[in-house]
Amino acid sequence: MDKVDTVIIGAGIIGLAAAERLSRSEGDILLVEKEPDFGRHCSSRNSEVIHSGIYYQPGSLKAGLCVEGNRALYSFLKEHGIKHKRCGKLVVAADEEEVPALHALKEKGERNGVEELLLLRGSEAAGMVPSLKAHAALFVPSTGIFDSHAVMRELERSARENGVLFAYDTEVTAVHPLPGGYRLSFNDEFEMESVRIINCAGLWSDRICEMAGMDVDTAGYRLHWNKGDYFKTARYRNFERLIYPLPDPKGIHLGIHTVSNLQGEVSFGPNSYYVSELDYKTDDSQRLSFVTAVRRYLDIDEGDVWPDMCGIRPKLQGPGDPERDFVIREESERGFPGFINLVGIESPGLTCCLSIANLLVHL
Ligand SMILES: Cc1cc2nc3c(=O)[nH]c(=O)nc-3n(C[C@H](O)[C@H](O)[C@H](O)COP(=O)(O)OP(=O)(O)OC[C@H]3O[C@@H](n4cnc5c(N)ncnc54)[C@H](O)[C@@H]3O)c2cc1C
The missing domain is CATH 3.50.50.60 (FAD/NAD(P)-binding domain)
Structure with missing residues (x-):
């Protein structure tokens, strides 16, 4: 042929x-x-997260396709008996100053058609994940993880x-x-x-x-290639929810968050930086920046994390765009x-x- x-x-x-x-x-x-x-x-x-659609500009392809894709993917996973967990996530405001951004994120999510979004006080969020440090949080129940x-x-x-x-x-x-x-x-x-x-x-x-x-x-x-590294930890296991900081205001990344796999293991990532070559190595040079980012919402020491894997994003958004x-x-x-x-x-x-x-x- x-x-x-x-x-x-x-x-x-x-x-x-x-x-x-x-x-x-x-x-x-x-x-x-x-x-x-x-x-x-x-x-x-990647993080194998089923996203809800809260982050993207209302009316964009990303917003519409994410909300529709979230529902379609859960149906597909159920229909084919593929492992997944609709665990939900907490987007955390670490202090009072971050609370308006949390409200804005909720409003954007609702405009995109994401359902059941709930603003929580820090103590309520810590009721869901006991080790969490949060001033306030947005609970997003439709987020999940799956075996991609x-x-x-x-x-x-x-x-x-x-x-x-x-x-x-x-x-x-x-x-x-x-x-x-x-x-x-x-x-x-x-x-x-x-x-x-x-x-x-x-x-x-x-x-x-x-x-x-x-x-x-x-x-x-x-396209601009944008790398994201992950660091693993043994200090935490079996988080009931994913934990995210507020996203980067320029929309480049979602912030270094917890990544839970279906076996309950926990890692953190991905960070974000532009690269010109395809190189899937992850080294230790990012350790301190990871620990600093994670400490905003969890106690963690430098000795608790080690480099794991990485991915590269095909971004149309170049540096400063x-x-x-x-x-x-x-x-x-x-x-x-x-x-x-x-x-x-x-x-x-x-x-x-x-x-x-x-x-x-x-x-
Ligand atoms: C760090 C990171 C974290 C992410 N986390 C999430 C997440 O949690 N949830 C989520 O929804 N999305 C996430 N994503 C995004 C998601 O991983 C991608 O959007 C998705 O995997 C893109 O799939 P794709 O098929 O377009 O690309 P790819 O999986 O890269 O496939 C493209 C294929 O094209 C092939 N190809 C290229 N050129 C040629 C050629 N000339 N001839 C033949 N074959 C060719 C390549 O070999 C490759 O296999 C993440 C991405 C990254 C990098």
Whole structure:
């Protein structure tokens, strides 16, 4: 076969969800992934939090897709018996000065359609997590944690069953527009034609645009890589709720929060800094800044934490730039019919995987 209806580039959680959803109604679909297996980048280097939708600008794709994606993901997890916990989270105001920001966050969440948000006094919040230090807190019950690898495995299995072809170890190296479609070249010198391309290439999605001949800077699609490290602790276990500080006011990150896995282990992260290379090493140099950040809401000593893992965010927001929304767009207006871009799919991308896939059906 040298021609298909749709090529999806990238087997992260977004490409897999797109493949599974589109395979219910579309023709031949080929999913290509440069790594030997799915989920080797952003989709397996994150906090595995099901976000509620409180943080994002009302009316943005992030806000709408997060609220819809949160509900869709819980249903999917229940339907497929995948481990998860709707534990809720506490966003903490460490002192009186931070209380207005907590109120503003609640208001924004309510405008986005997030339900059951509750402002608590510090003592009430400490009733939920006894070791917590808080002046006040916002309780967000719809936040949770889940096994994202199991979700990816299920999406891949179901897409395969519906006839999607998977090509791992296959890197897209060139994209040429043709009348009525595109020709894609791969690292093994094989070529393929496709009517449609769905660009789910995560950290490299701007490069895929460039391969096709799009002017990435004019379009505003240039990605900035932003790294986030995690530090682990053995001092705490089995927190009933996730604990977050107030988010960065410029929207770059959510602040160093607790990360609980489904086994009850606790880590802290992610921090945030821009990088120019793909380097998944985490070292000890960030220890003091982690401890300082965590001490705002928990007692912790330097000896209680050690470097764990990290992830890299594909951000459209560069240093000093205003907050940016996801780009999810069919590019006919730029002269690329049938080319669907997903660029800047940073957090809450995991939460939005199913709602993004639904949006792709409409596009
Ligand atoms: C530190 C961190 C914490 C996060 N925490 C959360 C969270 O708690 N909750 C949440 O909802 N979201 C979170 N996110 C965001 C979430 O992880 C991402 O939005 C999501 O994983 C993006 O998935 P993706 O499929 O777009 O990208 P990826 O998983 O990166 O997949 C893209 C794939 O494309 C492939 N690819 C690239 N170029 C090519 C090519 N030329 N040819 C073939 N294949 C190619 C790559 O190899 C890769 O496998 C976090 C992200 C980070 C970095």
